[in-house]
Amino acid sequence: MSMSHLLSIEDLDRAAIERIVSQAERFAEVADREIKKVPALRGRMVLNLFYESSTRTRSSFELAAKRLSADVVNFAAGGSSVEKGESLKDTVLTLSAHRPDVIVIRTPWVGSAELVSRWCNAAVVNAGDGKHEHPTQALLDVYTLRRRLGALDGMQVWIVGDVAHSRVARSNIIALQRMGAKVTVAGPPTLIPRDIEAMGCEVRYTLQEMHRADVVYALRMQLERMTDSLVPSRREYAAWYQINSRRLRPRQLLMHPGPVNRGVELAGEIVESPRSLIAAQVEAGVVVRMAVLYELLSGARPAEKPSLRPAPEPQPA
C-alpha cells in the first residue's frame, strides 16, 4: 500500500491521493501549535538536489523534513561538482553512496526523477523534472481545494496559460481528474499541446466560457516565452488571457503555483483577494510534503501512526 517513490502523480490512485491529503491534514494541526516539530522521522536524512533555482519548493521540503525531525543536506547545482562537468548519474551515484533516506530532486530534464530512482536505494521524490511532472504541487493543490470545497467531484477547473511548458498543468490535470473534477485548459494555441485532449480535458482558446468554472488555475507565464515568438507580447498576452477582477466572478476561486508575474498572467489586485487560494497553496506546501516524506519513510513500519507528540519542550535548568 505504501509508496517507494513519488515520481509521477500517475502512480497514485484516488485512494493514495486521499491518504496523503488526510495525513497532511493531521500534520496541519501540528502546524497550528507553538512548537511545530514532531519526532516522526528522527535520525532520517533527506537530500535536496536542485538543478534549478527555487524558493518555495526547496524551502518547503527543507522545512517539512525538519518539522519531522529529519536531517537535511542541500545541494544546489551551482556549488558542486556539477560545475566540473559531472553527469547527473555520477552525482546521484555519489550522493546515493552516502545513504540518504530520501532524495528530493528538481531538474530541467524530463524523466530525470525516474532515472534517479533506478540508480539509487533512496526513496526519490520528483520536485519537478522539466516540463513533465511536479506531483507534490498537484497534491498540495488537491489538499487546498479539498479544505475549501470539501470534495472535488463534479467541480469545473480551468487551467489557463502556458499549458505546453507546464509540469504543474500536467500533474494537476491528472490529479484533479482522479479526484472527480472536470478540467478545461485554455490559452493561446501556441501554448496548448495538440494532444492534450487525450488526457481527458477540454480545450478552449479564449476565456469566453470561463464563467462556467468553479476554480480558475492560472499558470505562471515564463517571461522567456515572450522572446521565443510563441507569444506576440506581454501586453497582448495580458489583453487576451490575464485573469483580473473583471474576468474572475465573485464565486470563482483563484489558484496559481507561484511565483506570480503580477500584471502578466494575473492582475495585481486579485492576488490577495478573498477568492484567491494562492497563500493557502503555499501554506499547504509544508504539510503536504511532510505527509509525502512520512508516507515514503513509514513504509517499513506500515502499522505505525506518526507521533504527533511535540518535540521535547525546554526543560528547567
Added chain:
Amino acid sequence: MSMSHLLSIEDLDRAAIERIVSQAERFAEVADREIKKVPALRGRMVLNLFYESSTRTRSSFELAAKRLSADVVNFAAGGSSVEKGESLKDTVLTLSAHRPDVIVIRTPWVGSAELVSRWCNAAVVNAGDGKHEHPTQALLDVYTLRRRLGALDGMQVWIVGDVAHSRVARSNIIALQRMGAKVTVAGPPTLIPRDIEAMGCEVRYTLQEMHRADVVYALRMQLERMTDSLVPSRREYAAWYQINSRRLRPRQLLMHPGPVNRGVELAGEIVESPRSLIAAQVEAGVVVRMAVLYELLSGARPAEKPSLRPAPEPQPA
C-alpha cells in the same frame, strides 16, 4: 516588555538594551563550556533571508539559533526564485506561509525589514537594510564595550570614516548615546551627512582632536567609493583618516565592524593589538544574537528564564 521584532535600534530604550546585553552575558557563560548548546528554543524555526553576501552576520545568526537548539533554513538571493524576478513581497509571503518563528533579513534596501514585518507573522530581525540600520551590530558593540569598560556613561566615542553610507554608524550613534556615551563622527566632508548633527553627535573633518576619544570606531571603507569620486584615492584617504599606531594612543580602544580593509581605514599592525576589540566584537556576535532570538521568542512566556542546562550528553551504549 518583550519585543515582537528588532527592526531598528530606535525601538529599544536603555532598559531594553541592557536587558539584551545582560542576557547575552548569561549566554557567554554557556559559550565557555565544552558543549555550547542549550535547549531553550528547541522546535523553533529561524529563517535567514540574505539579499547581500555576508560571512559574519549570517553565520553568527545561524550559530546563535543552533546553539539555542532551533532549526535554521537559509536563503541566499542567488539560488532562489529571486533569480526568476520574484519581488521581495512575494518571496516573504511565500516563506512566511511556511510559518517560521523568526525571519532574519538583510537587503540593500532602506526600510525593507520594516516592510517585511508588516507582511508576515514571524518575528523579524533587521540584519542590515541598505545604509539605514544594523541593530544587532550596535547591540554587540555595546556588549563588547560594556564588558571592557563596565559602563559607557560619559565615554567619548569617535566614529571615523564613511558615515554617510554606514548602517553601522547610524545604529551605533543611537545605541551609544542611549547608553550614556558621547559620540563624535569624523571623516571627509563628502562622507559625512549634512544633517548628522541632528542625531546629537559632534562632527569633525580631521582627526586632530581624536586624542580626546576613549574609543575609536573605524568604519569599513567601501572600496567602490574610490571610483565614484567621493574620495580622491585610497592613498589620500589613508593619509588623512587611516587609524594607525601613530594616531591611536595607547589608552584608546579600537573597534571596527569588519571585514577590515587592511591598509585603508586601518593600518595592519593595530588590527590585532591589545587595544583592538575587533576579535571581541566578532565573538560577541553569537551570544548577542542568541539573546535577541531568545528575547523575541520567549515573549509568550515572559516569566521564564532560559534553560542553560547543556543539551543532553552522549549516553553510554
Added chain:
Amino acid sequence: MSMSHLLSIEDLDRAAIERIVSQAERFAEVADREIKKVPALRGRMVLNLFYESSTRTRSSFELAAKRLSADVVNFAAGGSSVEKGESLKDTVLTLSAHRPDVIVIRTPWVGSAELVSRWCNAAVVNAGDGKHEHPTQALLDVYTLRRRLGALDGMQVWIVGDVAHSRVARSNIIALQRMGAKVTVAGPPTLIPRDIEAMGCEVRYTLQEMHRADVVYALRMQLERMTDSLVPSRREYAAWYQINSRRLRPRQLLMHPGPVNRGVELAGEIVESPRSLIAAQVEAGVVVRMAVLYELLSGARPAEKPSLRPAPEPQPA
C-alpha cells in the same frame, strides 16, 4: 595519542591510520542500520569552509557530522564576505571567534589548512589545499582497500595520470606506503613531478608493465590541462593512458577519487565493473570522516568509546 588537527597524512603514523580505519569500520555497522545516527558528538559544531566547489567531499563531511549528531554550518566562498575581498585570515579569524569545534577547509592554496590551524582554536581538517594534500581521501582509500584485501603489505599500487597536480596522489603515496604497499606512479612525463622518486615510489611513462599492479588508481584528468599544452589532446591522452577493459586485467582492482571523466582517464565500461572500487570509495567517505571527526573531538576524553546507541526512536504519542 589523539590528534588535534588533520592537516597532512604525513602527521599520521601507521598506528594512527589503523586506529582511524578501525573506528570507521565500527561506524560502518551503524550505517547498515535503518537509523544511521548516533549521539556521539551531540552539541558540537562543525564548520565547512569551502573555497572550491565539491559534491562528495563537502556532502560527506556534512553527513558525517550530522550522523554523529553534531551541528553543521556551511560556508561557500561565493556567498560570503570573500566576495568583498576579505582575506582568508580575516575570514578564519571571524569564523573562529564563533567557536566552532571543527573547521573543515578546502582551498586552492597549498598550505592553507596549516595556516588556518595556527589562527584558530578549532580542530582543523584539511579537505584539500591546492595540489598539496587531501588526507581524508587517502584514509578512505586505505579503508576501502583494507576492507577488500585485508592488509596492504606488499601490495603493488599503480597511480596513473596527472600526478603533478594531484593532492590525491601525494596523500595516497604517503598513506599507502605507510600501510606497507609499494607505489608506482605512471603518466606522461609532463604530468609526473621530477622529484617524485624522493617520495619512495617508482616512475613509469607507459602502462606496459601495469600488469604487475594489484590495484590501479586512476587520477582525475583536469580538463583544463588539455588547453595548457601539458597534454597534446584528450584523444591522445586516452590512447596512451586511459584505463579500459583491455588494459585492466580481471584480477586487478580499480580506484578513482571522482568525479570520473568517462572516456578520458577511464573507459565508461569499467566504472561500474566488479573490479571497480569506485562506489565503495564514495561510500567509505562518510564513515571515515565520522571517524576523523570523532578522533578529533574525543581527544579530551580519550578513554571513552563512541556511543553507537541509536539516536532516540520516535516515541508513541
